[in-house]
Amino acid sequence: MMTKFSLFIPTRFIFGAGELRQLSKIKLPGKRALIVISSGGSMRKHGYVDAVKEQLWSAGVACEVFDKVLPNPIRKHVMEGAKMCRESQCDFVIGLGGGSSIDTAKAIAVMACNEGDLWDYIPSGSGKGQPFDHALPIVAIPTTAGTGTEIDPWAVITHEDLQEKVSFGFEQTIPQIAIVDPVMMLSLPPKLTAYQGFDAFFHAAEGYINRTCHTPISDLYALEAIRLLYKYLPVVVADGSDVHARCKVAWASSLAGMVETTSRTTGQHALANAMSGFYPKLPHGAALIALSQTYFKTFKNDSMKRYMKMAEKMTMQKAARPSDFLDALAIMQRECNVDKIKLSEWGITPADFSRFTECAIATGGTKFDYDPRFLNKEELIDIYYQAYR
């Protein structure tokens, strides 16, 4: 029997090279926006802040800029941004930049309308999981291709006092508008492009092998994202100025975001997040890549048809066995120059594996229920060991 499933992606998604200009043409959800950007300065340096301001100005929308977001965004800045939002009477929030800025914009949108602390509403970890009705409307303008946050409900925020990094999402945090303009991604360096592209790839691949949550529509999105990323991510890593390939990768990343909205990531994301929690300098994409051969090898006999289907979408050839997917993944990682990632580069040692596993279970527990087969703690630790080199 076909699965029961639902589909709800209410985002108005606008895509294309140069399409930032649509920002001044569409109906915006308010008259004063809070633009949320990172503290790094790149959004100003590349002229993206000015470009967005100009669009808003031409639409008769006023704005304020909140520019404190860190690469691993923290609760404190969410609360500061929400305060700024209320005080300056902003009626919607624009997340401009990578996942950290858009995720912070989502959390600010919640806290601008609700009393107390962000952790009062976080439904996992030490959060209180209080229900809430409203959040400000969110506009997402990504300048990276990887997180999919522009068209999914999810945000990752760290509680700086508790050292707790949680992922959460509500219907209210699905962006109302997303503008994906791949021209704004042309300046991304090759390594970051590869890391982010593989993040998108694993959103799709994990969502596809997810034994509990995958649906006919998430499968459709996932296989197309996998096909596009296999074909175009190496092209973009080799030549970041290739607008055609940047478009393909950006679209694939949003498709993978739609997988996150209609299915879910699995244990690999929990294992990777735990590592980055202890070693904040380890990029999320690098952590996933480092685990991936071992992680996917673990389940190759539990999801054979799905592995073969992914392999076929990648190689465009008939697959003979599940490990054809592992082979195609290895080729793709070699072509993107990320096949030699060593966890030891970031100072990780086998002595960390036990606490990584405990943290992964504590903060990402349900993700392991989604794996093609449930692994116990020893088996999870073993994935870290095998991935270590």
Next chain:
Amino acid sequence: MMTKFSLFIPTRFIFGAGELRQLSKIKLPGKRALIVISSGGSMRKHGYVDAVKEQLWSAGVACEVFDKVLPNPIRKHVMEGAKMCRESQCDFVIGLGGGSSIDTAKAIAVMACNEGDLWDYIPSGSGKGQPFDHALPIVAIPTTAGTGTEIDPWAVITHEDLQEKVSFGFEQTIPQIAIVDPVMMLSLPPKLTAYQGFDAFFHAAEGYINRTCHTPISDLYALEAIRLLYKYLPVVVADGSDVHARCKVAWASSLAGMVETTSRTTGQHALANAMSGFYPKLPHGAALIALSQTYFKTFKNDSMKRYMKMAEKMTMQKAARPSDFLDALAIMQRECNVDKIKLSEWGITPADFSRFTECAIATGGTKFDYDPRFLNKEELIDIYYQAYR
């Protein structure tokens, strides 16, 4: 360069055998609903009205029933339904049944909130095209698999005085909620199942070959709908009680509706609508089927790659030439017992072809701009001639 495109499908789509029961579990957009059904009595006979009422009752939502909708729904009933809606202070509209009921529900949702006549707001034909802001929220519960209206903005209503049948759609007429429960489709007889299934097939195929409107996302939906319908429509026509195959066909129909939202149908739909305008007993699906071999043959050298891609999705084999699609279409029509449709069965004669063509151009003009190649009036008349047998 990759196309610029947008995607906006805000419908909360709930799918699955038995999933009507979700109606009482989800947040509904009001406290009093107008249920819109056909005058034929089948919705009551099959117990669907009671089933919906029971769900609403259990959700604490009151309801009224408007049961006058004709197979070709008319403006007058829209106005009556809207009056009933206002007088009984309904705050949302439920379209329950085939396309005619859901389309009428959409138009009622507009007229319940806006002064004057439906034709004041219709942007084509003799309509005045006045803008409007609001419509009541729409819930769509289809009991046929074909129109896709549950997840697209479109409605077809006839002005009974002007003999004008127009198709129109607004963002406000995209259903807020769609519940597709294939169990409610089990009683459809084989011929209707085939006609409706081919309507869905052509929403997908036309949206796919549309030279102007197709996008990466409409392509994805279209090819999956085409694949599913080729495989499962003959199964459902042979055995209407096959729930698994009904699910596949129902899902394909909604996917094809998503094609209608993200791309558009082409000239074939305009040609078919014109025939049904003059011969209201000619079912929409039968009209499309009767035209299809000729229509698609006309463009086989204008959209070669796309024809071959459709053929490959259908046959699961490498296509060698565009007409492989025509061959696959012929096989599918034979398997569904609709390969011998004669327009003369409905009293149509070649003497009609000129006025058919004029009507098609007058009411569906833009659709011919979407064809893979623009045809002049003589070429359009010729399609009718060739299709006649």
